[in-house]
Amino acid sequence: MKIRIINGPNLNLLGSREPGTYGTRSFDSFFMELQEKFPEVALDHFQSNIEGELIDALHASAGICDGIVLNAAAYTHTSVGLGDAVAAIQTPVVEVHISNTQAREPFRHVSYIAPHARGIITGFGLKSYELAIRSFL
Ligand code: DQA
Secondary structure (H helix, E strand, C coil), rough: EEEEEECCCHHHCCCCCHHHHCCCCHHHHHHHHHHHHCCEEEEEECCCCCCCCCCCCHHCCCCCCCCCEEECEEEEEEHHHHHHHHHCCCCCCCEEEEHHHHCCCEEEEEEEEHHHCCCEEEEECHHHHHHHHHHHH
Protein backbone atom coordinates (compact mmCIF):
# COMPACT_ATOMS: atom_id res chain seq x y z
CA MET A 1 0.00 0.00 0.00
CA LYS A 2 1.28 3.43 -0.95
CA ILE A 3 0.14 6.49 1.02
CA ARG A 4 1.27 10.05 0.37
CA ILE A 5 1.12 12.82 2.96
CA ILE A 6 0.65 16.26 1.41
CA ASN A 7 1.21 19.25 3.67
CA GLY A 8 0.32 22.83 2.81
CA PRO A 9 1.61 26.27 3.73
CA ASN A 10 3.66 26.93 6.86
CA LEU A 11 3.71 23.28 7.88
CA ASN A 12 7.42 23.25 6.98
CA LEU A 13 7.81 25.34 10.16
CA LEU A 14 6.29 22.75 12.49
CA GLY A 15 8.33 22.61 15.66
CA SER A 16 8.96 26.34 15.82
CA ARG A 17 5.66 27.71 14.52
CA GLU A 18 3.10 28.63 17.22
CA PRO A 19 4.19 25.73 19.46
CA GLY A 20 1.20 26.24 21.78
CA THR A 21 -1.09 25.28 18.89
CA TYR A 22 1.04 22.97 16.75
CA GLY A 23 3.55 21.49 19.21
CA THR A 24 7.33 21.48 19.31
CA ARG A 25 8.09 18.57 17.02
CA SER A 26 9.37 18.95 13.47
CA PHE A 27 7.45 17.07 10.78
CA ASP A 28 10.63 15.35 9.58
CA SER A 29 11.26 13.71 12.95
CA PHE A 30 7.59 12.72 13.22
CA PHE A 31 7.65 11.32 9.67
CA MET A 32 10.54 9.00 10.59
CA GLU A 33 8.47 7.68 13.50
CA LEU A 34 5.51 7.11 11.16
CA GLN A 35 7.69 5.10 8.79
CA GLU A 36 8.79 2.91 11.70
CA LYS A 37 5.19 2.49 12.90
CA PHE A 38 3.91 1.44 9.47
CA PRO A 39 6.69 -0.65 7.89
CA GLU A 40 4.11 -2.30 5.60
CA VAL A 41 3.15 1.06 4.07
CA ALA A 42 5.18 2.86 1.42
CA LEU A 43 4.83 6.33 2.89
CA ASP A 44 6.06 9.52 1.34
CA HIS A 45 5.70 13.16 2.12
CA PHE A 46 5.40 16.36 0.07
CA GLN A 47 5.13 19.90 1.42
CA SER A 48 4.65 23.17 -0.40
CA ASN A 49 3.69 26.71 0.44
CA ILE A 50 2.38 27.20 -3.11
CA GLU A 51 -1.24 26.41 -3.93
CA GLY A 52 -0.60 25.30 -7.53
CA GLU A 53 2.17 22.94 -6.45
CA LEU A 54 -0.24 21.29 -4.02
CA ILE A 55 -2.79 20.89 -6.84
CA ASP A 56 -0.06 19.39 -9.07
CA ALA A 57 0.92 17.02 -6.26
CA LEU A 58 -2.67 15.80 -5.94
CA HIS A 59 -2.89 15.21 -9.71
CA ALA A 60 0.47 13.43 -9.73
CA SER A 61 -0.59 11.15 -6.85
CA ALA A 62 -3.67 9.88 -8.67
CA GLY A 63 -3.12 6.36 -9.95
CA ILE A 64 0.16 6.06 -8.05
CA CYS A 65 -1.08 6.16 -4.45
CA ASP A 66 -3.75 4.13 -2.70
CA GLY A 67 -4.53 7.02 -0.39
CA ILE A 68 -3.63 10.62 0.31
CA VAL A 69 -3.46 12.29 3.71
CA LEU A 70 -3.94 16.00 3.07
CA ASN A 71 -3.34 18.84 5.49
CA ALA A 72 -3.99 21.80 3.22
CA ALA A 73 -3.41 24.12 6.20
CA ALA A 74 -4.70 27.65 5.54
CA TYR A 75 -5.68 26.75 1.94
CA THR A 76 -8.29 24.41 3.46
CA HIS A 77 -10.36 27.48 4.22
CA THR A 78 -9.79 29.41 1.00
CA SER A 79 -8.97 27.19 -1.96
CA VAL A 80 -11.72 26.21 -4.39
CA GLY A 81 -8.89 24.94 -6.63
CA LEU A 82 -7.63 22.45 -4.07
CA GLY A 83 -11.16 21.26 -3.34
CA ASP A 84 -11.73 20.79 -7.09
CA ALA A 85 -8.45 18.84 -7.35
CA VAL A 86 -9.55 16.46 -4.60
CA ALA A 87 -12.88 16.02 -6.42
CA ALA A 88 -11.10 15.46 -9.74
CA ILE A 89 -9.02 12.45 -8.69
CA GLN A 90 -10.20 8.93 -7.89
CA THR A 91 -7.65 8.41 -5.11
CA PRO A 92 -9.29 8.73 -1.69
CA VAL A 93 -8.18 11.73 0.37
CA VAL A 94 -8.42 12.04 4.15
CA GLU A 95 -8.32 15.63 5.39
CA VAL A 96 -6.29 16.12 8.55
CA HIS A 97 -5.57 18.98 10.92
CA ILE A 98 -3.27 19.11 13.89
CA SER A 99 -5.44 21.57 15.79
CA ASN A 100 -9.18 21.32 16.28
CA THR A 101 -10.20 23.77 13.59
CA GLN A 102 -13.82 23.72 14.78
CA ALA A 103 -12.74 25.07 18.16
CA ARG A 104 -10.85 27.99 16.60
CA GLU A 105 -11.82 31.14 14.68
CA PRO A 106 -15.00 30.93 12.54
CA PHE A 107 -13.04 31.22 9.26
CA ARG A 108 -11.34 27.90 10.13
CA HIS A 109 -14.73 26.17 10.37
CA VAL A 110 -15.03 26.27 6.57
CA SER A 111 -13.31 23.59 4.50
CA TYR A 112 -13.25 23.46 0.70
CA ILE A 113 -11.67 20.00 0.97
CA ALA A 114 -14.22 18.34 3.27
CA PRO A 115 -17.08 17.84 0.76
CA HIS A 116 -14.75 15.76 -1.42
CA ALA A 117 -12.76 13.96 1.30
CA ARG A 118 -13.33 10.41 2.45
CA GLY A 119 -13.20 11.71 6.02
CA ILE A 120 -11.75 14.34 8.31
CA ILE A 121 -9.51 13.94 11.34
CA THR A 122 -8.90 17.11 13.28
CA GLY A 123 -7.54 18.10 16.65
CA PHE A 124 -5.39 15.15 17.72
CA GLY A 125 -2.06 16.88 17.24
CA LEU A 126 0.38 15.03 14.99
CA LYS A 127 -1.52 11.85 15.87
CA SER A 128 -4.17 13.04 13.38
CA TYR A 129 -1.79 11.86 10.61
CA GLU A 130 -1.39 8.44 12.22
CA LEU A 131 -5.16 8.04 12.55
CA ALA A 132 -5.60 9.02 8.90
CA ILE A 133 -3.08 6.38 7.79
CA ARG A 134 -4.85 3.78 9.94
CA SER A 135 -8.13 4.66 8.21
CA PHE A 136 -6.65 3.30 4.96
CA LEU A 137 -5.48 0.00 6.47
C1 DQA B 1 -4.06 23.50 10.33
C2 DQA B 1 -5.23 24.40 10.72
C3 DQA B 1 -5.37 25.55 9.74
O1 DQA B 1 -6.46 26.38 10.11
C4 DQA B 1 -4.11 26.40 9.76
O2 DQA B 1 -4.20 27.43 8.81
C5 DQA B 1 -2.87 25.59 9.57
C6 DQA B 1 -2.77 24.28 10.20
C7 DQA B 1 -3.83 22.38 11.36
O3 DQA B 1 -3.18 21.39 11.01
O4 DQA B 1 -4.28 22.51 12.51
O5 DQA B 1 -1.89 26.06 8.99
O6 DQA B 1 -4.36 22.87 9.08
